[in-house]
Structure formats: structure tokens, C-alpha cells
Amino acid sequence: MSKQQPKADNSSIITKLLASVVIMFAFGFALVPLYEKFCEMTGFNGRTSNTAATADGNMQVDESRIITVEFATRTGRGAPWEFKPEVRSIRMHPGEIKVVNFIVENRTGQNRVAQALPSVSPGEASLYLNKTECFCFEQQPLAAGETAIMPMQFYLDPDLPDSIRRFTLSYVMYDITDQVGSGAVTASRSE
């Protein structure tokens, strides 16, 4: 139509631009796993690992430092329980193994299933927090009216940077009964 000399074919530019649009759309979705991986490596979002760590037998306890670990708890939206730590905070040395109990009370007359999700702030600390045992590793069946005491055993990696003197470990306890079904709750946990 135009009498000008096109410098390149219109359709080849359009194809490239449309391809870029598709790539950027896919990139948006690719950011989801990339972000997850990135957070895992850097502790960016304060998630802790959901598999048990094994404490190294000849780990050195660093008695020169005392770290304050605070515990925060929250119930997920609409979750019918009372959920709290036995102590609000503890002071510990890096390399020392500690156990803290969390208490959850199912206030309904039904069997429910709970799942706790941990988060650490500042996020960097999550890289040095190693749990050898945690109720958050598994779904927690809660029989009607049951009060459960759930232990969490952990230590801090002696490599913990000096800049971290205090951090918060928080748990949100979600009600996941609707997703998994309450059939999972069989015998009471005391057995």
C-alpha cells in the first residue's frame, strides 16, 4: 500500500513481538517456581524446611552467644481452635538442641485435621534454623474436643551470622479438614 520501502517484513516483526508477549506471559508463571527456589536458597520469605534435619553429633555449642527466639501463633481463617506455644520465647546458644511445646485445642465436637505452616522473620534466620522434629511436618488429626501437645525440637546452626540476635518463628494453624476429609482422624493420638 505505502510507497515506502519497508525495512523488514511487517509480519516478521509482528511474529517476534507476539512471541515476546507469549514468552512474557509464560515468564510470569515461571516466576512462581523460580521464586520458590530463590526463597529456599536465600530464606527470602522466611519459610523453613518441611523435612527433619539431623543434628550433627559433634556440633559445637557456641556459648559466647545467646539468641532469643520468639514464638508467635495464629489460627488460619475460620479454624476452630486455640493454638499457642507453651513459652513465648526462649534464649539459647547456637548449636544447642531445644524442645518447645505447642498446644492446640480443638474446640468443636467434630474430628478435624490441622496443618501448621511456619515462617521466620527476619527471613535470613530461616536458613540457620534446623528442626529435627516438628508438628508442622505432618498433618495433625485432632479428635473432637481434643487438646494436643505438639513438640518442636530444633537447634540453630552455629554459622548463624552475628547480626542475628533475635528472631521470631511463627506458625499459622490451618483447618484443612475440607481438603483431606476428617476420616484421617482415627484413634486418639495418645495411643
Added chain:
Amino acid sequence: MSTVVADSHDAHDEHHDHKPTGIKRWLFTTNHKDIGTLYLWFSFAMFLLGGSMALVIRMELFQPGMQVVDPHFFNQMTTMHGVIMVFGAVMPAFTGLANWMIPLMIGAPDMALPRMNNWSFWILPFAFLILLSSMFMPGGGPAFGWTFYAPLSTTYSTDSTALFVFAMHIMGMSSIMGAINVIVTIMNMRAPGMTYMKMPLFVWTWFITAFLLIAVMPVLAGVVTMVLTDKYFGTSFFDAAGGGDPVLFQHLFWFFGHPEVYIMILPSFGIISAIIPAFARKPLFGYASMVYATASIAGLSFLVWAHHMFTTGMPTFASLFFMYMTMLIAVPTGVKVFNWVTTMWKGAMTFETPMLFALAFVVLFTIGGLSGIMLAITPVDYQYHDTYFVVAHFHYVLVSGAVFSIMAAAYYWLPKWSGVMYDEFLAKLHFWCSLVSVNILFFPMHFVGLAGMPRRYPDYALQFADINAIVSVGGFLFGFSQLIFLWVVIKAARKQGVPAPAKPWEGAEGLEWEVPSPAPYHTFDTPPKVS
């Protein structure tokens, strides 16, 4: 700079200026000038509509306590105001200017893809119809802010979210089509001799903006899709209970959002770079550095998104990275301001309305840039974040920045569009009313923000009452001042005024001034020769 060798006029056959009439002309038009006009009127309508919503907000905030609207409706107003102004007013205005001016500036007969051009405009009104109609749904329209953070937009939103998402998809498609059109036009339709480094800066800035659009609008489309599937299809992108992360929403949104704010300012830079030399009667100082500064701003805009998220508990290294990157953007931005000021230095300046708006832009945009630098300082942002200080910042860059530049452009090119000179008296009245009121409106927001007044609440602590009353008065003055603008534009559109010569501004440069005013329906059917 350039001369038209073959006057486009002589090349015309009679039937060429023939155009269809009535509604069909506008519905089926593929003419870049018609489509430009449609975009500009549409954006003006959205500007007035979004502005009325802002006045509802200011009415409620005139006094402490709840008086005019309920909090849920207030939230709908802030959301709609933001979405309409960003996607309905500023972006379509720039696309309209691009449609009108880019072919004229590079000596092309039309945009490269005229049929797609028609589509990219005509889907827009439907997007906004859908968005607006969502306000009549049970539970009301979107009320989660223009940033639609999860979980506000997922767990806690009403079903109007589905319409919101759909509308955003359509707006995104429209923008992407517009951007493709601009890129292909600029790459393929330049007149012989119009090399890249001879293109007017408005063309350059739009060229770069179009690439930004191609890069980030698809990401926006992805985020709204994730919101939709999280809300309706059981995915957990942003739901911690299902293994997702609500903070991820903010990363994705601002990965789009920060480049988006540059999408709304780069074309302004182009406009100001056209107007200041014209009225200072001197060529633009540092043309090449302007091009490189624009490109580096665009590049850097991908590396600063988390300055909107300093308070989400990022590790120190990330905060520092984003803080320094953000401050780095001030360097190319400073280069631009320097170049504009230097262009004026010892120029033979006159102060017609386009120049007045351009000068106001330079000063007020810089104020917005400076508050931006303050916000970029991570530790102080902990105090300023989500206060009215942020509101003051982005209104300085967007209203007295982007919107003022659009008004400057409208006055500068109105004679070319309409064929008559606009009413200079009314235009000056519009300028001075806008200039005074915009500062009454936004400047005091800095103070209440620093004093701790949070944004997005329908009520506030008593000690903020006086300043909010002043701000509201400024808001109404600014709002009603825009009716003068409407009046001026309607007068010009109805050809009431002195006929304009081909080049009404003595110092203006560029091919658009070599075609008659009003620009004929078809221009540059024979390409001009650019020397």
C-alpha cells in the same frame, strides 16, 4: 531539520479526502487520525469520570468521621479511581497522541496495522463498561485498591472480581495491540532519510514505551489470571494455606507495576522535549543523551520493583539492592531535567499555554521525583509507606507530571487537529486554575503523610482535619478547572476560533507542521524526503 520535498497536497486525488460519515465512520475507521481522536475523547471522558470518583473520596475526607458514603463504597471509589485513571485516562491518552502524531512525525501515511488499530480502540469501551457494571453487582464492585493485593482480591473479595479480571484482560490486550502497532510503524514506515537518530523524541519515547508494554502487560495478564484461579479454581498461588505466598503477589504485581509507572511518564518526556525547544526557539539540548536516558530508565525500571515492598520483611541485602537501584534511576531522570533547563537557557522564550504546562511539568514532576527519592530510602520508607506521603508523591508525578504533559500536548497540537487556534484566554485560565489548585490539592498531603495519616481509609484522626479540608477544597477546584479545558477543546473541535496556519508555533520543528492545519484526512501518501 527536515523539509517536505513533494508536498503531500499535490499528490492528492480528489477522492482521497473523502471519508465515510456518521457513526459508521467512527466504528469502522482505520484512519490513524480518527482513531487518535477516539482515544483522546475516550480518555477525556474517563478522566472526568475518574475525577468525579476522586471528588467522592475528597467529599468524604473533607471532615473526620463518616458522612457521605459508607466505607465499602469508599474503597470501591479509591479502587475505581485508580484503575480508571491509569488504564482509562493516562494510557489511552498517550495511545491517542501516538496514533495522531507518530505517522505525522515520521512521514508515514498511516499506522502500519490500521485494522488492528480499530480493534485495539474499540475493545476499550467494553472493558470499562464491564468494569463499571461490576459496581452494580451484589456486594459492590472491586474494593481492593488498584493494586488488587492478594488476599484482598482473592479470599476477601466479592464476585465482581471475575469482571474486574476480565476487564483487565481486555485493557491489556488493547495496550499490547497498540504497542505492536507503534513498534511496527516506527520500524517500517519511516520516510526515507528519517533515521532512528533523527526521530523526534516523542517517537523515541513511545518506541521504548511500546517495548515496556510488550514486556509487562503479559505479566499483568498472568497475575490477574492467578487471582482468578485462586479465587474460583482452587489454586494456591497466593494462599499460604495451600503452599502459596501472598508476598509473591506483590512481587509479580510490582514487576509489572513499576515499569507501568514509566509507561505513564516516558511519553510525557517526549512531549516536553518537543514543546520546550519550540517555545524557547532553540534546538533541544542533548538529543542523543535524551534517547539514552530514556532507554536506561526503561532498562532500570525492571530492577526496582521491590521499592514498593520494603515493609514486607525483605532481607537487608535485597532492601539495599532495591534502594540503590531506585536511586540510580534518578540519574537519567536528572539528565532529562538538566537538558530541558539547558534548552531554555538564553532561549527567546514565550509563554503560550503549551509552554506553561511544560514548565509546570518540569518543576512539579521534579518535586515528585524528589519525594520519590525520599521514599526510596528504605529506613524512612518504613515510616512513609502507605501514608499520604506516597499519595502526594505519585500524584505529583502523575497529575502534575503525566496529566499536565497530556494537556500541554493537547494545546500544542490542537491547532493541527482542529484547524483553529484554541481560545488562548480560556486556556491560560485553565492553566492557572489547574496550577494553583493542583498544589492546594496535593502539596499538603506531604505533611499529613509525614505526620502519619494512612492512605485508603475513609476516616482519620482529628488532628488531620484542617489539612484535609484544604486538600478537599483544592480537589474540587482542580476538578472544576478541568471543565474549562473541556470547554476549550469543544470550542476548538467545533472550529470556533482563528484558522490556524500549518505551523502556528514559530519555533516548532518537525514534519507534522509541514502539512496544513487541520491535517488532511490522508497525509504523506507520498513520503516526504527528510534531509
